[in-house]
Amino acid sequence: xxxxxxxxxxxxxxxxxxxxxxxxxxxxxxxxxxxxxxxxxxxxxxxxxxxxxxxxxxxxxxxxxxxxxxxxxxxxxxxxxxxxxxxxxxxxxxxxxxxxxxxxxxxxxxxxxxxxxxxxxxxxxxxxxxxxxxxxxxxxxxxxxxxxxxxxxxxxxxxxxxxxxxxxxxxxxxxxxxxxxxxxxxxxxxxxxxxxxxxxxxxxxxxxxxxxxxxxxxxxxxxxxxxxxxxxxxxxxxxxxxxxxxxxxxxxxxxxxxxxxxxxxxxxxxxxxxxxxxxxxxxxxxxxxxxxxxxxxxxxxxxxxxxxxxxxxxxxxxxxxxxxxxxxxxxxxxxxxxxxxxxxxxxxxxxxxxxxxx
Numbered sequence: 001x002x003x004x005x006x007x008x009x010x011x012x013x014x015x016x017x018x019x020x021x022x023x024x025x026x027x028x029x030x031x032x033x034x035x036x037x038x039x040x041x042x043x044x045x046x047x048x049x050x051x052x053x054x055x056x057x058x059x060x061x062x063x064x065x066x067x068x069x070x071x072x073x074x075x076x077x078x079x080x081x082x083x084x085x086x087x088x089x090x091x092x093x094x095x096x097x098x099x100x101x102x103x104x105x106x107x108x109x110x111x112x113x114x115x116x117x118x119x120x121x122x123x124x125x126x127x128x129x130x131x132x133x134x135x136x137x138x139x140x141x142x143x144x145x146x147x148x149x150x151x152x153x154x155x156x157x158x159x160x161x162x163x164x165x166x167x168x169x170x171x172x173x174x175x176x177x178x179x180x181x182x183x184x185x186x187x188x189x190x191x192x193x194x195x196x197x198x199x200x201x202x203x204x205x206x207x208x209x210x211x212x213x214x215x216x217x218x219x220x221x222x223x224x225x226x227x228x229x230x231x232x233x234x235x236x237x238x239x240x241x242x243x244x245x246x247x248x249x250x251x252x253x254x255x256x257x258x259x260x261x262x263x264x265x266x267x268x269x270x271x272x273x274x275x276x277x278x279x280x281x282x283x284x285x286x287x288x289x290x291x292x293x294x295x296x297x298x299x300x301x302x303x304x305x306x307x308x309x310x311x312x313x314x315x316x317x318x319x320x321x322x323x324x325x326x327x328x329x330x331x332x333x334x335x336x337x338x339x340x341x342x343x344x345x346x347x348x349x350x351x352x353x354x355x356x357x358x
Contacts, residue, residue, distance in 0.1 A: 051081045055112040055121035058086040059197045066125045124250045128243030133282040142259045143249040146267040148218035150245035152238040154231040156212035169211035180291035183314030218245040239293035242277040272326040279333030309345040
């Protein structure tokens with residue numbers, strides 16, 4: 001696919017925003033923000049919207065993410081009025097059952113997408129690790145932002161690290177991915193479910209219900225709770241979730257002007273990595289019901305992708321990795337998924353994934 005030359009429409013933005021003028025002054029920026037994963041036609045002319053409404057969950061972390069995008073867009077387009085529509089999703093309402101038992105992380109997304117359909121909002125901001133692997137028809141990921149720290153964080157008030165936990169210590173996590181890796185490497189620890197927003201999980205730790213909990217480092221840092229991180233887990237100890245640390249901005253496919261509007265927020269390197277991870281997970285049927293990890297990073301123009309599938313008890317883990325050019329990330333992800341299947345991942349998946357009504 002040939003990359004387009006810097007869009008003439010971006011020059012139109014320069015009449016209104018010096019930020020866009022500076023960013024668009026070189027071919028490098030056009031290459032960095034070009035989104036190869038969006039397969040809808042760009043408009044021949046682009047008019048900056050007068051008003052944009054962002055749909056977001058109402059949790060503190062989700063609102064931080066929405067406000068972050070709001071600030072970035074306001075810097076780029078000061079003439080546009082940008083507001084946030086806060087919403088409570090079904091995933092926020094059901095807190096006493098593991099996500100893997102109630103339909104997965106898609107429960108955090110559906111209400112926001114309905115707001116886009118109803119024209120109550122123009123765009124929706126998501127944590128990429130919460131995005132279902134298959135974006136529904138009628139929607140598109142218009143931009144993927146630069147990644148925050150993708151690693152998991154060990155949080156404890158008494159112990160310095162996982163190795164320092166006494167046998168039988170209770171560790172809380174909301175993730176089968178984390179649980180399987182913990183059980184495989186630290187079989188003498190007791191892993192128990194942990195639901196709720198970040199503040200609720202920290203409160204449960206502080207109340208003594210857990211010796212330690214595992215959370216995403218990105219969420220803690222974004223909420224200015226980095227001081228609660230006792231230790232950051234290396235990706236060798238805890239391979240991150242697909243998309244962890246990155247934000248995605250979704251809109252309807254019949255709004256191509258919004259893709260152009262969001263173009264300056266798109267980070268190509270992060271997008272290559274996340275698309276490789278998601279391509280792998282998509283083939284494997286990745287969801288909250290599957291203990292699966294996937295993480296890609298680019299060094300010296302080489303994309304390194306790692307992935308694994310496991311049983312929840314951690315007794316069987318199948319892992320694989322691949323390296324190649326960043327633009328081949330999606331193909332690499334698909335091939336890595338097939339390699340995992342060939343090594344026995346398909347048997348694990350068949351035993352884990354149960355049919356659900358949708």
